[in-house]
Amino acid sequence: MPPATALMDDVVVEILLRLPPDEPGCLVRACLVSKPWRRLLTGNAFLRSYRKFHAAPPMLGFLHRLYDEDPCVARFVPTAKSFRPPRNRRCWYALDARHGRALFYDSESEQKPAEFVVWDPVTDGHRRIPLPETPKSWNAAVLCAVDGCDHLDCHGDDPFLVAFVGVRQEEGIWITSACFYSSEASSWSSTSFVEHPDASIEMQPSALSGNAVYFLCDPSTRILQCDFVGERKLSVIDRPDVHENNVVLITAEDGTLGFAGVQESSIYL
Template sequence: MARPPPLKLPCDRPLPYLHDSLIDEILLRVPPHDPGRLVRCSAVCKLWRRHLTDPNFLGRYRAFHRVPPMLGFLFNLADGCFVVRFVRTTSFRPRTLDHAGCYVRDARHGRILFCNIISEKRGFHLFVWSPVTDERWGLYIPFPFYHFVAAVAVLCAKAAREGGCDCDHLNCHSGPFLVAFVATDEDGVTCGCVYSSETGAYSIMTCAQHPNGTEDMDTLDPVVLVGNRIYFPAGQSKTIVEYDLGRQKLAFLEPPPLPHQGHGILMPAMGGGLGFASVRESCLYMWSRETGSDRTAAIWTQSRVLELNTLPDCETALGFRESLMGEDVAVVGFAVGLDVIFLRTDVGVFTINRESGQVKKMTSIRPDLVFPYMSFYTPDHATG
């Protein structure tokens, strides 16, 4: 009996023509949290490659998704070994995962700020790194900050403008940036200044008497940018130092009245403004600083309490409930725009979405602090 002829599959037909605008609409919806998909789409054909590397399309793509994805997070390894580890949370892979001889100080607007322990060999006290482009910029700590423990922050240069900013921070990781310094000397005077990558110079020093005397800055805690003001936690009393970048003025704020176990951090409030999060007795307490027309009348209000032991112990968060029984539970980081809080427990670090309560385990290592790295990674930056 003769064999029947092979079936003609639909894939044997030529692909239908797609108008450029339709291709754009399809590619706009490729999720940014898996950059590998975008890279694979750019390899489909030359037309798609042109679309995915066109600056106009990429601007629309970032505006469509609005919040940069978290490509990974960093933390300092313990035991004084001075190694920073980059943990990937997506298919994005920077050229360098571990940074020896330094520790991470801040991460914001697509850049990461490191303190260089072996500056006599590398020549700079600090350096800024863009993992997407692998660009690096070095700078020195100015006098008198070199002699004191200083808190530092890196940010897009446009974020310091008075009355708002015309940058959406979706693609400014290669543009001009600022590094802000705040420290308190032995006489209890707090000083602040800003380095500009555009001028290569520091601003005029701003000084004010610290209300708690010679209290040192709590240098490794994450700092918070709200509008054009940076907030630094400081010392054992956790006095909050506000540095107004537009007016170049310092102010001092009291922390929330809630006592907390372990570690609490400053973070953006859900409704805007300054927030704070801490853990006590298996509950995550979130506070926001409500400011009226008169800024001196601002007070802390408890915005939410999340019962951690009632959150779902799903497949991506196995052992979460049991880990809350340990003594090492603390808030160690946050991801701006994603409403994600990093919580350290005895079995590792978990993320908690503060709106949905979704829990996910990120690593079995238990760092003191976590610095999320958020940025778009698109085919125009991909190599290989």
């Protein structure tokens, strides 16, 4: 029979595993109970079990663009009472958030060129990325680049990719280009091209499904598909003829590409 202390540790672990992940302050307060509890809670074995027990990571908040401010302010609106990022981000235009990171366009270019910023809201760490050649219409997304990652514990220090798509006109033909920034290589990839009749890309959040990230075209009749593995191809697919206005791309619960549309006072998925 195992000693009583070992049995007690097992019981404590089973109890602490059930602390709500959307209130990280509960874990912090539990660490202050005693040194044995702190060792349990900060150990790799408990952290792995905690992530596995709760599966999908919690949503700690969302980014809200304040357009009535000059310059633009990105405000983090927390959904967890005990989680508060250090501050709002002035001159940072929020583009995307995924896998524990948020992507911004830093528009304050008086003292320096405009840049992308990848921010970890938990640690407040950030990394600045030089922009590729930017046409008038463009969009970008951030995603984890760790092979086989389950995305339950992505950190700002882990490898990531930034997908960039832009539209320009050449001799009356609209051409869309795409390239990827690798945090490991600290450089942008070669550029892929595709022709299609849409004149611009909507500055709406992208959606991730499988090995591709998707962007809406304006006037929302087509979707750009950017594969980020292998040859990293760029292609265009037609959008279903539903909800002409107020449509955003989403990742459905089964991981496939989906839509969210608003009609009158209802949301349709």
